[in-house]
Amino acid sequence: MPEVMGDNDMMLDQSLHVQFFESRGYLNTASMGLGPRSAIEAVQTALANWGSGSSDPSDFDVDIERARRAYARIAGADSDSVAIVSQVSVASGFVASSLPDGAIVLCAEEDFASLLFPFLADGRLDVRFVPLAELLDHIDPSVDLVAVSAVQSADGRVIDLSRLAEISTENGTRTYLDVSQAAGWLPIDAHRFDVTAGGAYKWLLSPRGSGFITIGSDADWLKPIYAGWYSGPDPWSSLYGPPLRLAEDARRFDVSPAWFDFVGAARSVELLADIGVEAINEHSVGLANRLRERMGLEPSNSAIVSLDTRRGDALAAAGIKASARAGRVRLSFYVYNTVDDVDRAADALLGE
Ligand SMILES: Cc1ncc(COP(=O)(O)O)c(C=O)c1O
Numbered sequence: 039m040p041e042v043m044g045d046n047d048m049m050l051d052q053s054l055h056v057q058f059f060e061s062r063g064y065l066n067t068a069s070m071g072l073g074p075r076s077a078i079e080a081v082q083t084a085l086a087n088w089g090s091g092s093s094d095p096s097d098f099d100v101d102i103e104r105a106r107r108a109y110a111r112i113a114g115a116d117s118d119s120v121a122i123v124s125q126v127s128v129a130s131g132f133v134a135s136s137l138p139d140g141a142i143v144l145c146a147e148e149d150f151a152s153l154l155f156p157f158l159a160d161g162r163l164d165v166r167f168v169p170l171a172e173l174l175d176h177i178d179p180s181v182d183l184v185a186v187s188a189v190q191s192a193d194g195r196v197i198d199l200s201r202l203a204e205i206s207t208e209n210g211t212r213t214y215l216d217v218s219q220a221a222g223w224l225p226i227d228a229h230r231f232d233v234t235a236g237g238a239y240k241w242l243l244s245p246r247g248s249g250f251i252t253i254g255s256d257a258d259w260l261k262p263i264y265a266g267w268y269s270g271p272d273p274w275s276s277l278y279g280p281p282l283r284l285a286e287d288a289r290r291f292d293v294s295p296a297w298f299d300f301v302g303a304a305r306s307v308e309l310l311a312d313i314g315v316e317a318i319n320e321h322s323v324g325l326a327n328r329l330r331e332r333m334g335l336e337p338s339n340s341a342i343v344s345l346d347t348r349r350g351d352a353l354a355a356a357g358i359k360a361s362a363r364a365g366r367v368r369l370s371f372y373v374y375n376t377v378d379d380v381d382r383a384a385d386a387l388l389g390e
Pocket of ligand 1: 069125127128150187189190191216218237
């Protein structure tokens with residue numbers, strides 16, 4: 039993997055750029071990814087069919103299964119361990135509700151609210167916070183669940199996923215991993231964690247309201263509290279009345295689908311899965327490290343760069359879209375970005 043993307047390093051296949059309408063200077067995927075043309079056109083067609091009365095709810099099943107299978111390839115999981123979800127906060131609520139009274143939940147104090155709040159809102163739980171840098175050291179047999187983001191939203195720090203899985207297994211601690219800022223560019227091996235959850239509107243380039251969870255092989259402790267008709271073995275046969283009928287695989291945790299979102303998600307996630315997470319990682323981290331080098335920083339393993347700078351305003355003036363987070367400027371690099379984006383951002387930040 040090139041630590042820094044050089045002028046002449048191979049980029050991802052340049053034909054990829056025709057997949058996007060306008061991505062020049064867009065360094066804000068950590069807030070919201072850019073939808074590819076294929077996804078946007080498919081959603082537009084689905085909306086037109088809706089308006090003309092020519093669509094049927096069951097038409098969307100095929101898109102949902104395409105999205106589920108493509109996500110499995112991205113997450114390093116079997117598709118029968120993937121469920122669809124709407125938001126991370128919903129997934130966190132479902133994990134929190136599955137824990138017994140008094141369960142000890144260990145979290146990082148810098149982590150994203152949608153991961154944390156559902157645990158804090160459940161008065162039955164004993165939620166404990168430590169700095170992210172100390173999280174792995176605090177996992178011991180008394181901890182029932184560790185809940186943490188694979189990549190921090192505020193500054194892009196990446197937790198050591200292998201160590202997290204190993205230490206948790208050694209201590210009999212369950213794991214809940216938020217992959218919202220990771221899935222797409224970071225290899226995850228989701229099967230190593232009890233539950234992972236991520237919204238798809240950032241690095242999975244999908245409409246807001248689509249997302250995925252994965253469950254591990256020992257999932258009997260998880261309560262499908264959001265089960266509905268779509269959680270049945272055949273959703274179209276579980277529309278009415280008792281008894282409770284649930285799919286045997288992870289589809290029992292499916293929430294009722296946001297139809298149009300998954301039309302987009304199917305195309306976007308397939309596009310990314312076809313490129314491959316390793317290639318995306320090399321490209322995105324290589325670009326991020328080119329910026330880090332220009333700013334006099336050591337290389338890192340993240341596609342997100344967080345800078346303490348007073349020149350954030352210069353970025354907008356140079357046509358760069360970034361975001362302000364935790365008093366710093368956050369820039370994120372993805373499949374549609376180029377060395378030109380990096381160099382324009384660096385020139386603006388350095389006043390060159
Ligand atoms: C790590 C992380 N988790 C979750 C979210 C979004 O949460 P939700 O899907 O509940 O809106 C974000 C958004 O920035 C995030 O960075």
